[in-house]
Amino acid sequence: MRKRDDRGTVADYIPELSRVDPAQFGIAVIDEAGEIAAAGDCDIPFSVQSITKVFTLTLALGMVGDRLWQRVGREPSGSPFNSIVQLENERGIPRNPFINAGAIAVTDLILSGHQPREALGEILRFVQFLADDPTIHIDKAVAASEQRTGFRNRALANYMRSFGVIDNPVDFTLGVYFHHCAIAMSCRQLAMAGRFLAHGGIHPNTGRSVVHPERARRINALMLTCGHYDGSGDFAYRVGLPGKSGVGGGILAIAPGKATIAVWAPGLDAAGNSHLGRIALEKLTKRLGWSIFGA
Numbered sequence: 001m002r003k004r005d006d007r008g009t010v011a012d013y014i015p016e017l018s019r020v021d022p023a024q025f026g027i028a029v030i031d032e033a034g035e036i037a038a039a040g041d042c043d044i045p046f047s048v049q050s051i052t053k054v055f056t057l058t059l060a061l062g063m064v065g066d067r068l069w070q071r072v073g074r075e076p077s078g079s080p081f082n083s084i085v086q087l088e089n090e091r092g093i094p095r096n097p098f099i100n101a102g103a104i105a106v107t108d109l110i111l112s113g114h115q116p117r118e119a120l121g122e123i124l125r126f127v128q129f130l131a132d133d134p135t136i137h138i139d140k141a142v143a144a145s146e147q148r149t150g151f152r153n154r155a156l157a158n159y160m161r162s163f164g165v166i167d168n169p170v171d172f173t174l175g176v177y178f179h180h181c182a183i184a185m186s187c188r189q190l191a192m193a194g195r196f197l198a199h200g201g202i203h204p205n206t207g208r209s210v211v212h213p214e215r216a217r218r219i220n221a222l223m224l225t226c227g228h229y230d231g232s233g234d235f236a237y238r239v240g241l242p243g244k245s246g247v248g249g250g251i252l253a254i255a256p257g258k259a260t261i262a263v264w265a266p267g268l269d270a271a272g273n274s275h276l277g278r279i280a281l282e283k284l285t286k287r288l289g290w291s292i293f294g295a
């Protein structure tokens with residue numbers, strides 16, 4: 001991967017992300033026993049962006065349960081991650097929790113009854129707990145950069161608010177959303193944080209239950225069908241694992257019962273998913289026979 005020169009394009013609609021060096025590549029795999037195989041820039045923290053949508057969905061389901069599905073759907077959108085078109089015909093209900101509109105609605109549920117700072121603290125502590133690492137932090141420069149330029153997300157949130165899908169002041173909800181997207185993690189930390197999804201909802205480090213096995217299975221199903229936006233079908237076709245991407249160039253993939261894999265390569269393809277990250281996952285799952293659809 002290091003040697004390839006087809007690297008995709010670094011996201012530039014969040015100015016701070018356009019400063020990231022596209023030559024970087026990292027990967028970390030953690031198996032059921034906790035054995036770690038990691039290479040390249042696997043310890044460099046990067047902006048996880050939409051990958052946090054997996055953690056905020058998990059947290060929100062724990063807080064409000066299946067009531068969440070009154071606000072957000074569970075179907076792939078077939079549209080770009082920041083698209084607004086479906087909201088008009090679908091009463092402001094976003095198609096799924098992994099497109100921006102859906103993740104903003106989920107963030108709004110987490111915020112309800114809290115101050116933005118408390119809600120954000122709750123999300124960050126949850127991610128730190130999952131990764132078993134209290135040093136994980138929010139990159140304030142990235143958050144501020146998106147606060148300044150996030151006009152589309154502001155449009156999505158205001159539009160949903162007009163349908164009553166968002167309860168809190170839009171600026172509060174978006175403040176929490178921009179900041180949790182700006183959580184910085186390395187591939188190693190991310191692969192660690194996802195482990196409960198590969199192992200039936202159990203946190204392997206502590207043996208404690210994070211979610212019911214059924215919920216872990218369902219989150220994986222959503223990652224498979226919606227985790228790469230309008231590139232989800234292609235990701236399932238090529239890689240064959242539940243996965244969640246972010247515009248920082250990271251992908252978290254789950255091989256149920258086997259392992260978690262986190263990859264990071266900042267250059268993106270046309271759908272906003274890591275170009276080399278996807279290629280690396282495709283090669284790895286093929287070689288190991290890890291696709292959930294068979295060898």
Ligand SMILES: NC(=O)CC[C@H](N)C(=O)O
Pocket residue numbers: 048049050051081082100146153178181245246247248272
């Ligand atoms: N696909 C992504 O990672 C998008 C997340 C980013 N914070 C945004 O809202 O645009």
